[in-house]
Amino acid sequence: MQGPFLADLASAGFPRESIDTVLCTHLHVDHVGWNTMLVDGKWVPTFPRARYLMGRVEFAHWRDEQGRDDMAAVLADSVAPIAAAGLADLVETDHRICDELSLVPTIGHTPGHVSVRINSQGEEALITGDFIHHPCQIARPEWSSTADTDPREAHRTRERMLGELCDRPVLVIGTHFAGATAGHIVRDGDAYRLAV
Ligand SMILES: [Zn+2]
Known part of the structure; x- marks a missing residue:
């Protein structure tokens, strides 16, 4: 699913580098899925020059949640790589x-x-x-x-x-x-x- 999305962006004149802000209303899978993309087996930020705004409370809740393997997987591939790249801003x-x-x-x-x-x-x-x-x-x-x-x-x-x-x-x-x-x-x- 990465291909069509990125092709749409490119055809609309939005190279990925032109996106400066990504906002996540919350961290469910269907609201963070495009944060990252899989390149050579590694999840990397889709928008390398963007600041990714995520809620401080939201982030802490799911980080500390035990027993939700589905959310742990979502954080691992769509949120943690953003934080690791230093692109996450935790906001109120x-x-x-x-x-x-x-x-x-x-x-x-x-x-x-x-x-x-x-x-x-x-x-x-x-x-x-x-x-x-x-x-x-x-x-x-x-x-x-x-x-x-x-x-x-x-x-x-x-x-x-x-x-x-x-x-x-x-x-x-x-x-x-x-x-x-x-x-x-x-x-x-x-x-x-x-x-x-
Ligand atoms: Zn939701």
Whole structure:
């Protein structure tokens, strides 16, 4: 799978060296998989000139976790090589990256999970990460995905975030939404829905 991805980047005019920042909302396999690539049997950073931003809490949690062989494998091939190369910056859950980009703590899916707030030219958007996996959780915030580390905390986070986003001009960009990827949160009875 490395080939098509890197070919896409190259054809879009983005040599790997041109990427200066990589942000991991959390450290699940599908959110760190492109951090590295396999070259001659060794996992190396895909973007050799980038700073890789990872949550300090998130990193420490999975580093110290015992009994999750799947996560140990993910850290070994997609996170440890970044740290070993000196490219990892461990940041807080409310870290401000630049004037336009900042992190929003959305804990529960994982212990250090963040979403990404974008403010640009008077408009605002939020990239969810995985605090919501599917728009059905906008109507039923109490529904957790099996990947949520702490389902109750994840539920509280969805209620808080949906309440904050509701009926506001914030484009919500779902990381895993199929069909319409983005829309606005609007009130719908006791809960909410995604207006696209
Ligand atoms: Zn996840």
